[in-house]
Amino acid sequence: EQILEAAKSIAAATAALVKSASAAQRELV
Amino acid sequence: MPVFHTKTIEGILEPVALQVSKLVILHEEAEDGNAMPDLSYAVHVVKNAVDNLVKVGYDTINNSDDQLLKQDMPPALQRVEEASLYLIQASDMLRADPFSAPARKKLIEGSRGILGGTSALLLAFDESEVRKILRICKSVLEYLAITEVVDSMDDLVTFVKNLSPVITRMTKEVDSREKELTHQVHREMLQRSLEQVKQLTPILISGIKIYVISKQAGGPAVQDAQDNRDYTVQKVSNEIHEIIRVLQLTTYDEDEWD
Helix, strand or coil, X not given: CHHHHHHHHXXXXXXXXXXXXXXXXXXXX | CCCXXXXXXXXXXXXXXXXXXXXXXXXXXXXXXXXXXXXXXXXXXXXXXXXXXXXXXXXXXXXXXXXHHHHHHHHHHHHHHHHHHHHHHHHHHHHHCXXXXXXXXXXXXXXXXXXXHHHHHHHHHHHHHHHHHHHHHHHHHHHHHCHHHCCCHHHHHHHHHHHHHHHHHHHHHHHHHHHHECCHHHHHHHHHXXXXXXXXXXXXXXXXXXXXXXXXXXXXHHHHHHHHHHHHHHHHHHHHHHHHHHXXXXXXXXXXXX
16 A cells, blocks of 8 residues: 555654664763 | 554554654753754655655545545644654754754654654554455345345355355455454454354355255244254354454553553
């Protein structure tokens, strides 16, 4: 289903974004 | 207790939920934070994915005749869209000030919004898929209700010819659904009821056949044959009602009971 594929793309993109932000934070912790 | 009630939803959302949780913990542990890198490209990728989801979501709504889906999906899509705006704002604020605390909060809020909105969207879609299976189950119940008018071998042949494909479709769909669930108790309940339906179907057809033969022969055996037939119909119907009930359960229902 197209909607599942679209949701997968959002989840992957959001996970990548949050991971970048976390990596920057982790340097300090 | 699993958080996501299907393996598909779990597979999509669990990795991002994990990342968001980590970011929240890191944010709480280091309130002032380190300098954030430029997140504009990553946010741009999210925004493109959101735009695509919104397009696909409205296409799904427009092509569906499921009124509940039409009602449930737009708020979820709006939530995802709003969350993506938070991410864009956070990214803009962080580019101006990589140490901005309000920007970090906005980033977390946006990420949570994407997660929550996508989760609501997937749930609405999943519930719609479940309703399709429920309709198949109900059509089997409708066929079972006409068992009592089968009183000739010709009727029986037609009855079996009509019932078989619907029962086969129902067992196939319920079987697939059962394998999709993350909740072990619900899976076992569906397996048990499905197995009962599979075992009872030939007994039901045999019961109708005995009734037809008894009726044509006449005599006191007719009543017993009718009672046996009705008893089996009732048992199959009960199992299908149980399947319908369990299909509509989510893990949250049991949490509420607890």
